[in-house]
Amino acid sequence: xxxTRKKKNMNLLIGTIILLFFLxxxxxxxxxxxxxxxxxxxxxxxxxxxxxxxxxxxxxxRDTLSRIMKSTQTAFFVGAVVVVIGLVIGTLIGxxxxxxxxxxxxxxxxxxxxxxxxxxxxxxxMIVAVFGTGIINTSLALGILTVPSIARIARSGFIxxxxxxxxxxxxxxxxxxxxxxxxEILPNVYSxxxxxxxxAFAGALLAESALSYLGLGVQPPDPSLGQMLNEAQxxxxxxxxxxxxxxxxxxxxxxxxxxxxxxxxxxxxxxxS
Amino acid sequence: MTPLLEVKGLKKHFxxxxxxxxxxxxxxxxxVDGVSFQLEQGKTLGLVGESxxxxxTTGRTxxxxxxxTEGQILFKGQDITSLKGNKLRRLRKDMQLIFQDPFxxxxxxxxxxxxxxEPMKVFGINKAARRKKIDQLLDVVGLxxxxxNRYPHEFSGGQRQRVGIARALALDPDLIICDEPVxxxxxxxxxxxxxxxxxxxKEFGLxxxxxxxxxxxxxxxxxxxxxxxxxxIVEYGHYHELYEHPKHPYTQALLSAIPEANPHLxxxxxxxxxxxxxxxxxxxxxxxxxxxxxxxxxxxxxKPIMKTVSPTGQQAACHFVKEVGHGDxxxxxx
Numbered sequence: 012x013x014x015t016r017k018k019k020n021m022n023l024l025i026g027t028i029i030l031l032f033f034l035x036x037x038x039x040x041x042x043x044x045x046x047x048x049x050x051x052x053x054x055x056x057x058x059x060x061x062x063x064x065x066x067x068x069x070x071x072x073r074d075t076l077s078r079i080m081k082s083t084q085t086a087f088f089v090g091a092v093v094v095v096i097g098l099v100i101g102t103l104i105g106x107x108x109x110x111x112x113x114x115x116x117x118x119x120x121x122x123x124x125x126x127x128x129x130x131x132x133x134x135x136x137m138i139v140a141v142f143g144t145g146i147i148n149t150s151l152a153l154g155i156l157t158v159p160s161i162a163r164i165a166r167s168g169f170i171x172x173x174x175x176x177x178x179x180x181x182x183x184x185x186x187x188x189x190x191x192x193x194x195e196i197l198p199n200v201y202s203x204x205x206x207x208x209x210x211a212f213a214g215a216l217l218a219e220s221a222l223s224y225l226g227l228g229v230q231p232p233d234p235s236l237g238q239m240l241n242e243a244q245x246x247x248x249x250x251x252x253x254x255x256x257x258x259x260x261x262x263x264x265x266x267x268x269x270x271x272x273x274x275x276x277x278x279x280x281x282x283x284s
Numbered sequence: 285m286t287p288l289l290e291v292k293g294l295k296k297h298f299x300x301x302x303x304x305x306x307x308x309x310x311x312x313x314x315x316v317d318g319v320s321f322q323l324e325q326g327k328t329l330g331l332v333g334e335s336x337x338x339x340x341t342t343g344r345t346x347x348x349x350x351x352x353t354e355g356q357i358l359f360k361g362q363d364i365t366s367l368k369g370n371k372l373r374r375l376r377k378d379m380q381l382i383f384q385d386p387f388x389x390x391x392x393x394x395x396x397x398x399x400x401x402e403p404m405k406v407f408g409i410n411k412a413a414r415r416k417k418i419d420q421l422l423d424v425v426g427l428x429x430x431x432x433n434r435y436p437h438e439f440s441g442g443q444r445q446r447v448g449i450a451r452a453l454a455l456d457p458d459l460i461i462c463d464e465p466v467x468x469x470x471x472x473x474x475x476x477x478x479x480x481x482x483x484x485x486k487e488f489g490l491x492x493x494x495x496x497x498x499x500x501x502x503x504x505x506x507x508x509x510x511x512x513x514x515x516x517i518v519e520y521g522h523y524h525e526l527y528e529h530p531k532h533p534y535t536q537a538l539l540s541a542i543p544e545a546n547p548h549l550x551x552x553x554x555x556x557x558x559x560x561x562x563x564x565x566x567x568x569x570x571x572x573x574x575x576x577x578x579x580x581x582x583x584x585x586x587k588p589i590m591k592t593v594s595p596t597g598q599q600a601a602c603h604f605v606k607e608v609g610h611g612d613x614x615x616x617x618x
Contacts, residue, residue, distance in 0.1 A: 176389035180451065183347055183381045184403035185373035198393035 023274025029267030033260075037083040046074035048081045049232040057250050066256040069242060075256050078234040082257070085235045086216050086264060089150045093215035094208050096154025101161025102197070102204060108162070109169030110192055120166070123159045131156045132221055139227045149228045153218050157211045164207045168200035202279035206272045213268035220261055236261045286361040287322040288491050289346070289459055294319045294355035296338075296345050300564060313564045315341040317515035318355070323508075325458070328485065328492040330506030330523065332499055332538070334560055338515040339495045340384075343461040346493070347379055348372060359459070377407055380452035384464035386444035390436040396422075396447050397432040403454045421450040424487075425480060442473035446480070453484065461493045466501055478505055499542050503527055511535045514563055514571045517590070521598030531593050531600035533578050570603065578604055 045065070052072035060067045066075040108119040126134075138152035172178060173196060181191050222228035223237030231238065236257045243254035296316040301307035316338040323329045331339050344350045346357055348364065357365050364375060380403075383389035390399055397418055404414045419429055425446040436444055445465060452460055462481070466474040482505060484490060496502045502509060502523075509526045511519040511534065519532040530536045537554040544551055556575045561567050567574050573583035580603075588601045 176383040176385055177391040179344075179349060180381065180383065180389055180448075181391075181402065182349055183376060184406050184455070185376040186402065186406055195391055195394075199391070201393075 020274070020278070022270045023278055026267050026270030026272075026274055029263055030271060033083050033264055033267070034087070036080050037087055040077075040080035040084060044074075044077035044080050046077045048073065048077050048234055057246065057253065059250070059252050067250070067252040069239070069253060070246065075239075075253070078239060079236070079256060079260050082234040082236050082239065083260075083264075085146060085229050085233065086219065089146065089153065089219040090212045090215045092150035093154040093157055093219075094212050096151070097157030097161045097211050098204060098208050100154075101158045102165045102200075104158065105162035105165030105167075106169050106192055106197070106200075109166035110173055110188075110196070112170070116166075119162075123162050126156075126159045132218060135218060135222060136225070136227055139222065144227055144230055146229050146233070149219055149222055153215050153222075156218070157215065161204065161207050161211065164203055165200060168203050169196055172196045172199050202275075205279070206276045209268050209272035209275060213265045213272070216261065216264055216268070286358075288325045288360060289323040289493070290356075290358040291322075291342075291346065292320050292356040292358070294342065294345060294357065295353045296341050296350060297353045311564055313562075314515050314566060315563055316345060316352075317563075317566070319512070319515070319517055320355075321508075321510055321517065321520065323459075323491060323493060325491055326485070326489050327507040328494050328505055330502035330509040331493060331495045331512060332497060332502050332509065333512035334497060336560055336563065337512045338563070339497075339512055340463050342512070343381070343463050343493060343495050347381055347461060348375075349381075373406075377455045378457050379459045379461065380455065380457040382445075382448055382452050382460060382462045382465045385468050386441050386448055387436075387468075389448050390444055392436055395433050395435055396427075396439075399436070399447060400451050400454055403451060407455060417454065418450075421453055424453070424484065425450045440473075441469050442476060445469060445473075445477050449477075449480065449484070453488070456488070457490070459491045459493065461495070463495050464497065465494075467496060467498060474501065481505065499527075499538055511538065514560065514566050516571060516601070518572065518602070519598075519600040520590070521594070521600075522596055525594065525596055525598050529594070529598075531598065531605050532572075532602045533576050534572050535600075570601075578602075580604075 050073065052068075055064070055068050055072035056070055058064050058068040058072075064074050064076065066079065068074055069078070104119055104123070108116040135149075135152045135156055138155070139148055142148050142152075169192075178191060178195060181195050186195070219228055220235070220237030220240065223235040224241045226238075226241070228237060229235035239257040240254060240261075243250075243257065246253050294316055295314070295318055297312035297314050299309045300311040300313060302310045319338075319342055321329060331342065333339050341350060345352045348357075348367065352365060355365070356363060359375065359379070364372075367375060394402075400418050400421055401414050404417060409417070418432065422429060422431060427443065427446055427450070431439075431443075436447070439447065448465075465481070466477050469477060478501060481492070485492060492505070494502060494505055506523045509521065509523050510517045511526075511532065513534050519526065519530065519535045526535065527539065530539055533554075537556050540552060540554040554577070558575055561571070561574055567584075568587075569585050570576070570579075570583040570588050573579040576583065582603055586603070588603045588605075590599045590601045591605065592598070593600050593605050
């Protein structure tokens with residue numbers, strides 16, 4: 012029992028440490044990077060890690076560490092926009108469906124089902140193809156794709172809570188339905204939404220990298236992890252460092268968010284039960 | 285004098301629907317099927333019956349949390365059956381509800397102070413007045429001021445129920461519908477909460493509709509008792525009379541099931557056969573005939589009506605009510 016309690020907290024702890032590390036890296040990158048991210052120095056191309064270039068250089072001789080630092084900006088920006096869009100719209104739609112129920116619920120949920128039936132990345136490619144590439148469009152496309160899963164979680168939370176006596180008590184004193192939804196029920200669904208949000212963050216990072224890898228996401232010269240992986244692909248056997256640095260960064264970021272979400276879920280569940 | 289609450293022929297049928305796209309009604313669960321009673325200011329009416337007999341639905345329909353299908357609800361002489369919107373909201377000030385499950389009835393994300401303040405906020409009572417009232421209410425229900433900033437999960441079941449009572453009292457209501465307020469509590473705590481409720485009744489002149497399945501508890505607090513079976517009241521009377529001289533065979537069976545503190549006392553236990561029939565397909569005639577030890581052909585065909593069976597106004601709905609005399613148990617008619 013004690014053992015498992017400790018392990019639960021470890022999830023949260025490690026996840027937070029990883030994310031804080033990258034968050035610091037991102038903040039630093041606004042003011043300082045070891046080298047200019049887009050400065051091409053062909054004489055230094057494809058170097059292995061050294062004291063001058065801690066993580067080596069790419070095929071144009073640009074410093075990999077600087078580019079990774081800069082690309083965390085993109086990653087966190089896309090992730091944050093996606094999560095905010097997903098949480099706000101998803102909670103609103105799912106909350107309405109769950110609280111009102113009946114045929115409104117049926118219509119909304121069938122629509123959500125239809126959205127979920129599409130493979131997410133293909134829908135994102137379609138949106139980007141129609142509205143053009145770029146960091147904003149990528150974020151919007153991925154945000155819309157996050158809506159269904161969050162809406163489902165919000166809906167189930169609202170359905171669960173609306174039948175509980177504390178909601179009946181609020182109705183019995185004549186609390187306005189909007190207040191019941193936002194002040195009574197929503198705080199009780201927060202914890203589930205928080206967990207869903209952190210998973211969505213990880214999903215957004217991965218999807219953004221995938222889109223950038225395909226050349227549909229962030230456009231050069233802005234660095235992005237997916238784009239760096241794409242460039243590194245052809246040098247995989249000769250210069251593994253080139254691919255390893257962005258690959259490990261991406262893995263760590265995603266691992267961090269998953270551990271955070273797991274830890275959050277365990278901690279929040281524990282306190283509520 | 286007009287009674288505080290009068291219920292006339294109250295019915296609530298929940299439709300059973302089939303078909304996902306175009307739902308059509310295929311039947312109805314007759315949760316409440318013609319309930320009538322009167323409740324005077326300052327009195328307590330105990331409403332008892334087995335699980336699923338429609339007690340809670342009756343309570344919630346009176347509060348207009350559920351729309352009644354048929355019948356009339358008169359509160360202070362005013363017909364509230366079809367009230368809506370603001371008029372209904374104003375009415376909520378005068379009737380409140382205490383819940384069965386003290387774990388579900390308090391919002392886990394709100395502090396005790398927020399929970400008790402909520403009804404007052406709805407009715408626009410200002411902050412200073414709210415503060416004062418909260419302190420006063422906490423004191424009245426036996427909690428301390430420092431409990432204000434705590435969350436429900438920090439309390440025991442009995443303490444939570446006290447918070448629920450404080451919330452119900454926040455607007456100085458006239459009528460409180462108590463929906464099995466003690467059945468989720470330990471026996472020792474039950475007595476505390478019941479005593480508290482009695483004290484509050486005396487202090488504030490409250491009127492209770494006390495719903496319970498435990499006849500022992502109801503006996504203690506009630507002035508009048510109504511026994512429900514499958515959505516109908518089968519017997520109604522003064523608590524003492526009903527306990528001493530139950531007329532309806534169902535009441536007799538219920539009373540025989542009360543545990544006795546004295547282990548040497550031999551009691552004749554009436555065990556009812558089978559389960560309560562489904563309220564979606566209630567039996568014809570007398571609804572109790574499928575389980576009644578007295579049942580005759582007549583009971584299957586003819587529905588008994590409530591008739592006054594004693595000079596003090598005790599009423600029962602049984603064909604053989606005259607044959608079931610004072611003190612006797614079952615005298616099967618020849």
